[in-house]
Amino acid sequence: MKYIDEFRDGEVAQGLSKAIAAEVRPGRRYNFMEFCGGHTHAISRYGVPDLLPAGVRMIHGPGCPVCVLPIGRIDLAIKLALERGVILCTYADTLRVPASGGLSLLRAKAQGGDIRMVYAVTDALKIARAHPEREVVFFAIGFETTTPPTAVAIKLAAAEGLANFSVLCCHVLTPAAIMNILESPEVRALGSVPIDGFIGPAHVSTVIGSRPYEFFAEEYRKPVVIAGFEPLDVMQAILMLVRQVNGGRAVVENEFTRAVTPEGNVKAQQWVAEVFELRRRFEWRGLGEVPYSALKIRERYARFDAERRYRLEYRPVADNKACECGAILRGVKDPTDCKLFGLACTPENPMGSCMVSSEGACAAHYTYGRHKDVEAASP
């Protein structure tokens, strides 16, 4: 595949592997967090850890939109489908997220809820146009990448006067989450991991640009390297991070120059700003309440806001007590440190959110890296 194979070349990977090994200082540990689930998936899918020296450890961050979606939010979506009889449109990943009462959207669908998997918000608009007699709600999740399309859908619906369409907005913001990982009461309670640097988001950064990360680099003295989602991008970013750490630098570098600019996608930012505003607080699964970390629909578009339209009231629901997702999302614990991992909690029956999406730290380890837990099994 053109433009793809170049970024998955095994020989180049071996070269980068040698370069990283040559740069790391003997005896020093390098703990890097890849914020995005897309990076987590690439690292696991291509076996990147096998190409890294022992001193470099990758910590999987909370950048998996499905993983950070709290139970209470899924409960709201289920309620809309089962009690209000709406057509609930959602991305496939959210279908299996465990909710209250042993339910998930998939199980609610089996109970008769009209829940439809869509690949884009425009599909939800099509459904709304085709069924004027039904109420159609789009369950909007994701970071800055999926937010602009939702904004455009709401603008389109307003322009068309599409009266039966609304959005249950659960869009969240990356910079707020990174800040929360670096300092929050929970980090103090759980203990904090000495993170030496971040691999910055790929697709999110195409929208918000590289500037928003400069604050972390300066204020917290943490190197940030923005990288694409291909495995060679990740390897190159690790090399750049090692060099920054060794050189005592902490700046924002951009490995993903083929897609990310300092300003980002200004047009998309304008649309988002036009339709959404900051929420004062939003609950994240695993991180708890994070101030100013999510978006809500502006008053001007209130009639497309499912929360207002159906007078939904958010009720937080605690995770299973044994679930370590909170600590895992912060990099304090590894998936295998959790008592539920691979036993009570598997991709078929996820208890915690990290096991739900293939981008989640637990699911990625279960699906791609389980053999590493058994010494003799590795080739």
Add this chain to the structure above:
Amino acid sequence: MTGKANRGCARPLDLKNGRVDMSHGGGGRAMVQLITDLFAKSLGNEYLAQGNDGTSLPPGLGRLVVSTDSHVVSPLFFPGGDIGGLAVHGTVNDVAVMGAAPLWLTAGFILEEGFPLADLARIVESMARAAKAAGVQLVAGDTKVVEQGKGDGVFITTTGFGFLPEGVHLSGDLARPGDAVLLSGTLGDHGMAIMSQRENLGFDAPIVSDSAALNGLTAAMLASGAAIRVMRDPTRGGLAATLNEIAHQSGVGIHLIEAAIPVRAEVEAACELLGLDPLNIANEGKLVAVCAAEDAGKLLAAMRAHPLGQRAAVIGEVAADANAFVQMQTRFGGWRMVDWLSGEPLPRIC
């Protein structure tokens, strides 16, 4: 025969504009007319002509192998095939990979009220062509009609029968450390052909299903004299599911080399777009074989000499591993697990 059965049915079956109605499954004259004018016309043979509640079949040499499979694919017609051909291939292949020569099929149809008779005729003709090409006969059948909204056009269940020659014993529990793992061709063609046709996926990739009967290929493989332990067709769940099944049945590990696994560029691109892994995608005309390492070359040559095995490859080997892990060396050089797909909500594909 047609004339006799049609006695009482004033009009001939309207195969152009007619539709299935409840009377076609009701056991009356309309049902008899559907069977004689549509099914028997395309699929008729000496066994169906017996006209009894069951068919009596001649004895054969060896042990009888039976396999059954229901087909619910949506859409019913897709690039490279349709539900009719698929219903023949799917069951023929399940019998063939046991090492048996498939001879007979039975078919149960569940039709939805309102389904166009023209489409049904196309499906039945496709079944007839597929059966003829595979050298099997349809020896018994059944038709039921469900009310509109209670089916999805047509569901077809087929059962296949064949005899296992003396000395042939293939089973998923026979893989041993050191054995070679072979694949007969490119992965994911069927599943991605279906998914590219789904209405809510707006791309139009030129991907054609690999739906095909594999009994010719399996016969050639058995004739090569290679010590084959296991053959299996990686349908639902793809290669990943099939290899995990074999690993668990045999209590061994399997080590794959990603670079050796053939995948068409367009299938890889479609998978990339949808975030899918070709290892998890269904195939309907491919098989996996495990054989003694020293016979791998001989078996590979036999497979490549057959039209359905031209892109066959040795893709890995069986390893001693009590955990029964399937692992793969990625093109990148690292190793990763190849796990069963965990219940992803993918569309109906077979």
